[in-house]
Each structure stands twice: as structure tokens, then as C-alpha cells.
Amino acid sequence: MPQKDGKLLMIPGPCEFHEDVLEVVGQASPSHVAPSFIEEFGSTIEMLRKVFLTSTGQPFVLAGSGSLGWDFVCCNLLEPGEKALVCNTGYFSDAWANCCKAYKGEVVNLQMPVGDCVCGKALEAALKKEKYKIVCLTQVDTSTGVKNDIKSLAAIVKKIQPDCLVTVDGVCAFAAEELRFDDWGVDAALTGSQKALGVPPGLMVCVFSQKALRTVKQRTTPILSYFANAAHWLPIMQAYEERKAAYFATPAVTLIRGLYVACKMLLALGMENVFDAHLKTSLAFKAACYSMGLSLVATNKKHAANTLSAIKFPEGVTNAELLPKITKRGVIVAGGLHKKIKMTYFRVGHMGLSAIDPKRQHLVTVIDAIEGALVECGKKIEKGKALSVFKAAMGGYPLKSSL
Secondary structure: OOOOOOOEEOOOOOOOOOHHHHHHHOOOOOOOOOHHHHHHHHHHHHHHHHHOOOOOOEEEEEEOOOOHHHHHHHHHHOOOOOEEEEEEOOHHHHHHHHHHHHOOOEEEEEEOOOOOOOOHHHHHHHHHHOOOOEEEEEOEEOOOOEEOOHHHHHHHHHHHOOOOEEEEEOOOOOOOOOOOOOOOOOOEEEEEOOOOOOOOOOEEEEEEOHHHHHHHHOOOOOOOOOOOOHHHHHHHHHHHHOOOOOOOOOOOHHHHHHHHHHHHHHHHHOHHHHHHHHHHHHHHHHHHHHHOOOOEOOOOHHHEOOOEEEEEOOOOOOHHHHHHHHHOOOEEOEEOOOOOOHHHEEEEEOOOHHHHOHHHOHHHHHHHHHHHHHHHOOOOOOOOHHHHHHHHHHOOOOOOOOO
16 A cells, blocks of 8 residues: 555565555554454464464564564573574674674674675585584575575585574565475574565564474573563463463554454465565566666575565666655655665565555556656666566566455
8 A cells, every 4th residue: 555645665664565454453452352352363373384384383473673583583592602603695684693792692704795695605614613503594685685595504504503593584585485484494583574474563573493492491591681582472472372361561462463464365375376476576577677777786686585676776877866766756765775885776675565466566666667767867768668578577467466
């Protein structure tokens, strides 16, 4: 649903949300112990397992941003002095490393060049060099638009250090990029509500494996957080799933109700179809960008994310020139974020509603706005070519609405 001024919000989250989600979020809040809410929260926890493709994982839903997920992982799974290997592909990997340090973890950074994904051989070498309690992987770093191959990286960890916990930041990935929690041996996966899950900002969702839960129980030192303490939240999640009221801290009732609606939509489509829709939309949008002479921050097209595109400014065009011209054409995109290349690129989100309901033609509007802005900046572009490329890649219009 567009902004009040009619503009489309096409940044890498918050993104566009379905009207049914916004309707329930905007309603008067019931009590957190109302029978209707207990049913919705319990059902939401069950549905999250299906979204994350896990049968035994334990979902946690807390009030907070996706960044709270780092705290939740670090304070519960990492004890003071234990080592964390942070596989670093950008701004958010840096932040996760700082969070590990805040809980007195010893951090080793496996730093990748800007625009590169995590190198499997480099990870293997790091794991053979010393022992780690957790490995921190970012599935998609929003600052660079680079996607990591969680399946292969998790397999490397399990092969070399089977006791090590595989933890994944999927804030800009989950419910869009493929993630098979059980099959790939993931131990903790975190995200925020405002991206592909399709709910306004304010919820942190994290899933722990049974191995991760055992790690919490077997700690020899206190958990260095009160609010993010999994031992406090586990009985709450279990109680709601059993359709019983419980209390530790008041849940974000209206947002959880929105998550209930959003999960029903995702599962009605089927997660395989959701993954395919994001892949198809991403490839089509990137093809349109290439046809306008644009290129990506990602050094290899194979590891470019499906949830966003980090696009380099063409020669002679700056942030200050291009982005306002896109905005005046009805589309809000994001500037660069990675400190080393911040002023050299911009970012377009294409996740959630914009990908799974193509009949809304959000990306058509975005492509038209970028093309017009580039022409206004003096770039010679064949009018309509990018849109034709996009439509051909998407299979043409009209497209059947998914929702």
C-alpha cells in the first residue's frame, strides 16, 4: 500500500505491506491474554516453523527491531571468552561483530572484499585454524546486496566443527531467499518483521534449534541480558503455543496479529512459490537495470541478492542528482550504506508484496522512475527498453495476482 503522498516505498525495508496486514495492525489492541489473541499468537508460532522450514525449531517473537536478534543470539549462545567467527560481507556483519563483543565474546572477523560473498575455502581455513563456539553468517547484507550460500557454508562448518553453532542473520532474506533451517543444519536464524515477512517494524523473530536450546540450558555463566534471555521467553512461547496465557513482558499485540495475517498469506502461496517469485522478480529487475547500462555492487551476478539490488551510479551521475529525480517520479529508494562505497551506489528493495503480487506492478513503476531520472541526468537511454526487458523476463503482462 503506497504512502499517503502516493509514493511507493521501495527501500530494502520497511517495504510495501498488504492492506489486510495494515488493517489488523491499525485496529484497537486486544488484551495480550484475550482468548482470541492467545489463539492468534499460538498459531503464528506454529506457522513460523513452516515459513522457516523447520519441524523442531523453536520460534521466539519479541518486541524489537531485527538488530535485537543479534543480542538474542549472542547473549544466549555465547559465553564470555568464547570465540565467534563473524563472516563479514558488509555493514551489518560489522554490527553483529560489535554485538558479540558487547557480550564479552572473542571475535575473529573473516573479512571479505566489498561486493564479494563468503569464500568457502577461506571459511574452511579459518575453522581448521582454531575452535569457535558460533559462526555468524549474514544471508543477505543489506548494505551491499550480496547473498551468501548458507547451505554450503553451513555444511563446511558442520564438517569441520560439528559442535559449532551455525547462526544466520536473515533480516533481509528470510521469507524471500531460500532457507531450509532443518535440512541445512542451522542452529539460530533471526529476522525483523518489516522486510519479506511483510509486517510493519517492531518485531524480532528468531528460531533456535534444539541444539541451541540445549546450549542455553547448559551454560556455566549467567545470561548477560534480562529482556533477551531465552530462558525467560521459552516458557512464554510454549504456553501460547499450548493456547495458554503467560507473561514475562507484554508482547507487541497488534504487530503479532499482523504477523498472523502475513504468515497465513505466505503459507497460502507456499514457500517454494515465494522463493521462486523473489528469484524471478530479482532477475527481471536486474536485467532491466543492465539494459540501462547500470551495474551492481555485487562482484558476481551469481551471489547478488533476490531481495534487493545495490546499483552503482553511472559515470557522471551522483547521489544528490539521481535520487531526488527518482523520488519526484513517485518512488522512494535508498542511498548507499557501506562506509567504503557509500556515495557510489543506491539500493532498491524488491521483496515481500512487491515480489509475490506482481500484478501491482511496483517494479514497473520503479523502472520507469529510474529510466526517467537517468534521462533527466543526461544519460542516453532507449526509452521503454528496460521495461520491455523486465516484462519479457517476467513472462509478460497481464500477470495473475497472487493475493
